[in-house]
Amino acid sequence: MSTPLERDLIRQSAATLATAIAEGELSAREVTQAHLDRIWEVDDRVHAFLHVDAEGALATADAVDAGRAAGDPLGPLAGVPLALKDILAMKGVPTTCGSRILEGWRPPYDATVVERLRAAGIPILGKTNMDEFAMGSSTEHSAYGPTRNPWDLDRIPGGSGGGSAAAIAAFEAPLAIGTDTGGSIRQPAAVTGTVGVKPTYGGVSRYGLVALASSLDQAGPCARTVMDTALLHAAIGGYDPRDSTSIPDAMPDVVAAAARADVRGMRIGLVRELSGEGYQAGVEQRFREAVEILEHLGAEVVEVSCPHFEYALGAYYLILPSECSSNLARFDGMRYGLRVGDDGNASVEDVMSLTREAGFGPEVKRRVMLGTYALSSGYYDAYYGQAQKVRTLIQRDFDAAFAQCDVLISPTAPTTAFRIGEKVDDPLAMYLNDVATIPVNMAGNCAMSLPVGLAPEDSLPVGLQVMAPPMADDRLYLVGGALEGALLDRWGHLLIEEVPSL
């Protein structure tokens, strides 16, 4: 005889599973095994994972079960399994960043995020698919083939963290880690009906996170509920002396904020520039309905203007390629990774060029060349220098808006999930997916995406973005928790429960 909890195990929240494990109702091993079984069952169609580490995940689960039996105190997510984006180094486990150039590479060390997951007793199921080196908004730029959206397998799951979002939406894992340089946690969350948070820059250690654009990159939590996201955020966040940009101050209590879930008396700013032209009708409709709910819950909603946001995309596509062309120079085929053309005669430069040509995909090459161009002498001031000034103006727009409002909101992405192949060779069309998420990366503050319904025209998920000032990540959870609760009352279930069974 199985209990309802056991029958529906993979559909439970991480919080529910953690409680059941702590109380001995379920073992960490059976919870982990159930998710591994689900991966075997559906991942040939979803392709969320690049590598599954069943042995390692079960070993962690067994350690949690043994610790519990011995009476050791368990962390709040002990035994609840997780999917890890393949851009975080995990000792001894293949880490490819979705690239051929790192095929087969097994890092000799753990990222700080991975260390903290291990310390929390969280079994790591495997590594999730992504756009190569996190460059993309659809996961189609993975060298290992696209991930598919569980809501419609012909559509993209967003990117670059499409694998992490799809794994959660397909019930292959209740938790995942993503990274967000221009929206790579939030946009996949939006198009898969899940929750994702880009923490304040410096809030989660970047040590062991393979760098795309160091001044923009930030790892963060992904889950199906706001509370699960908060629990994971608390597990991975906080100061790390190995990341020189890590913030030493204490993190805000995001778990308490998710539990409080209250927007009464809050001032919420609607960003005028993040709506209108280019935003799908059904996205705007569901967004407006969510705004009405927030007002009904006791928030005051006002319109604010951030006039430089319209230049954020252009500035981002100068700053990001510049940083990435520099960061990716390390992939030279000398100390690790692919090496091509080393025939004993070819020079080191020939081998580097042949290796990078063979090892990098088209989007990486485009951005590396763009960055090389933007940083070249004669163009530097007009492009990179000007983009850095625009970055200052975007920060000032945020400062002015947060002087009037506690949080800002917008749709997370201008459209719902598009079809695989639709934009893959049209870089500008692809870049526009991140138009609403990029300003936050440029300013370094924090943001969440959470589901607010299905667009009437295509029955696909719509995400709402909440943006808060630096180190006010708790406000994301106050708003997200309140809105999620109101939608739950209205629908009687979470949106993700409407995802088609695979």
Place this chain on the structure above:
Amino acid sequence: MTPVPRLARMSAITRAEVAHLARLARLDLAEDELDHYAEQLDVILTSVARVSEVAADDIPPTSHPVPLVNVTRPDVARPGLSRDEALAAAPAVEDDRFRVPRILEEQE
């Protein structure tokens, strides 16, 4: 603000310029890639060049979202990777060292 004089020229990136960028970036691009990227980089650069519309002459640049401060730690030795760990992922190893291709021109 005064228009940036190079913009007009920059909006049309040539095939030769792409080949130059590829050399600088150590990418041995194929002939058909040069044509394809010339077209795409031109479209992207034309679009991002909009940042020049912003009057920002007196605005300080921001390189980083939070003010950077120098971070140091006590000068205490900590274990690093062992030789075998460091060499484990190397494409080629010789005499317990990374073996790399020729770094000097033959006539040198």
